[in-house]
Amino acid sequence: MKPILRFHGAAHGVTGSCYELETGTRRLLIDCGLFQGSKSEKALNYGDFPFDPASIDAVILTHAHIDHSGLLPKLVRHGFDGAIYATSATIDLCSVMLPDSAHIQEMEVENLNRRNAQRGKPLVSPIYTMQDATACMTQFRPVAYTVWTTIADGVRARFWNAGHLLGSASVEVEIDQAGGPLRMLFSGDIGPGHKLFQTDPEAPSGIDYLICESTYGDRDRPEVTREARRNLLGVEVRRAANAAGPLIIPSFAVERTQELLVDLFLLAKSGDIPAATPIFVDSPLATRASAIFERHASDIVDGDILRQALNSRNIRFTETVEQSKGINRLVGFFIVIAASGMCDAGRIRHHLKANLWRRNATVMLAGYQSQGSLGRILLDGAARVRIQGDEVDVKAHIGQFDLYSGHADASELVSWVKKCSPIRQTIFLTHGEEAGLAGLRMRLANASFRDASVVLPLIDDAYELGPTGSRQVDLNRPRRLHPEKVARLDWHNDLSRLLIDITESVNAVADERGRAAIIRRLRRALKSSA
Known part of the structure; x- marks a missing residue:
């Protein structure tokens, strides 16, 4: 049997990364990630x-x-009892990130169930619990x-530093075949x-075969050094200071927060921002992750400066x-630096x-x-939003400072793909929305990757991988979610916007x-559609 690769997440979207690889005798997963974004996508969790x-032999x-x-x-809770292979630093980070994820789910479900009970709606259960997260950690290798x-009979893997996050890797997988081994590379997330x-x-x-992320496949960020980026951050901080109000930074708790702390520490030390500025890291996960980064400081660039930043007097962990x-x-x-980076939880x-x-x-x-x-x-300019x-x-100044992104831009992705050459068969582009996928495919074609076909799989698509190409x-x-609902605004977003519009129209x-006339017309419309 030829290997079969199935795309169960991060297909025309940037979350829920999960690839199933069936070799004929073994079934493996590469990643098993949470879906984020719209309610429709989160429902997949x-x-x-x-x-x-229970049929999965191992996870990479x-x-x-x-x-x-x-x-x-959740995978472990529902019967997976195999090994989870990852770098030591990834295991250390998962030991705090997975329990934190479970805690957030338990707390949010508790709050939701309180509201559901008041409204007479059925109660829900968390995706998994702290106990499940703890049990999961015993299976890491x-x-x-x-x-x-x-990894399994006839399957080997080799990890390469992806430059994205402490412990991150691109994973090379080699599968024994009658005519010689089949070699695949899963990019993971590639750093800039x-x-x-x-x-x-x-x-x-x-x-x-190459399975490559395409988050920023349609854009090039400005060429900036670390020092230039720090100076630009200083401009943003001084603008907020001149407004005499708080600067709120939604940030991923792991690595993004630590990078920001180093640059804010250096800006304060040099006098480019007020030296006594209180900086609150309001994320228990970021606090625990920072301790792991400090423990691995000797393994990372500028680890000594990170240690100084984490112990600075004006940086306070809550x-x-x-x-x-x-x-x-x-x-x-x-x-205030707090998770999550896309403002979805926490x-x-x-x-x-x-x-x-x-x-x-x-x-x-x-x-x-x-x-x-x-x-x-918020980034798209909403004048009013619904939160909890x-x-x-929305009267605050909303800005994006994307120079701390952990993802390579389009030119950097193409350069990385060139390192993998020759690519003898198919390049599968994943972990990107429509613009990123289309942009990277065009750039790869312009970079003379015409010999390798470029495929943009949809969620739950499956491909047979042969020695001369994929099929x-x-x-x-059946698909779990229609492709047109991936990385799109859904009914819940529309409902939130409608409720805001109704309130604004009535108040106007x-x-x-x-006001009574507007409400009567709305009621008639609801009755006519029932």
């Missing part, structure tokens, strides 16, 4: 896997980010970079140039809910709720914002009679 977890994990690792506890590791803590990404050459709430009682200029939503309506507040989005996320809605059931006016199979297997009418 609660549904059944498109495979039997490229890195610890939740969109790549976040469903591993550490691997070293550039060393072949036997001038990454503060990481060296440039590595890659093997001469492979049969743990309790009471400490978090106390931040928003402050006045004047201060900085404490950042409380800070946004408390500050978006303030004209002197600044929200600086420091990374990619997927379609349907609150961060993307409440409507909030789509399982064409009649000066007299009670006019």
Whole structure:
């Protein structure tokens, strides 16, 4: 039997990374990530896997980010008992990130169930629990970079530094075949140039199949050095300080937060921003992740500066809910860094709720914002948003500072793919929205990759991998989500916008009679559609 590769996530979207590789005698997963973004995509986290977890022999994990690792506890909960192969640093990060993910789910489900009980709606259960996350960690097995590791009978893997995150890897997989081994490379997430803590990404050459991310496949970021990026950050911080209000930075808790802390520390040290500026890291996960980064400081670039930043007097790590709430009682200029980076969960939503309506507040989005996320809605210019059931006016200055992205841009991706040449068969482009996929495909064609076909798989697509090319199979297997609903605004986004529009229309009418007329028309419309 020829190997079959199935794309169960990160297909025309940037979350839920999960690839199933069937070799004939073994079934493997590369990544098993959480879906983020719209309600429609998040619903996939609660549904059944498109495979039997007990049938999976092993998992290969490229890195610890939740969109790549976040469903591993659920996988174990539903019967997977094999090994999870990852670098030592990835295992360390997962040991805090997966329990944190479970805690967030338990807390959010508890709050949701409180509202559901009040409204007479059925109660829901979390995707998994802290107990599941703890159990999952016992199945991790550490691997070293550039060393072949036997994953299963006839299957070997070799990890290459992807330059994206502490412990991140691109994974080369070799499958024994009658005519010689079939070689595949899963990019994971590829890091950019001038990454503060990481060296440039590595890659093997001469492979049969490449599965490559395309997050920024349609754009080139400005060429900036680390010093230039720091100076530009200083401009943004001083602008917020001049407004005499808080600077709120939604940030991924792992590595993005630590990079920001180093540059803010150096800016304060040089006097480019007020030296006594209070900087609050309001994320228990970021606090625990920072401790792991400090432990691995000798393994990363500028680790000594990171140690100094983490121990700076004006950087304060908050743990309790009471400490978090106390931040928003402050006045004047201060900085809050809180997760999540796309504003979809965690404490950042409380800070946004408390500050978006303030004209002197600044929200600086420091990374990619997927379609349907609150961060993307803010970035697209919403005048009012709904957070935890409440409507909030957006009067704060909303900006994006994308120079801290952990992803390579289009030119860097093409350069990395060139390192892998020759690519003898198919390049599968994943982990990108429509523009990123189309942009990278065009650039690869212009870069003379015409010998290798470029395929843009949809969610749950399957391809048979032969020695002379790939062929789509399982064409009649149902998809869990229609492709047109991936990385799109969905009914929940539309409903939130409608509720805001209704409130604004009713409030805009000066007299009670006019308001009553609007409400009557709405009721008639609802009755006629029932």
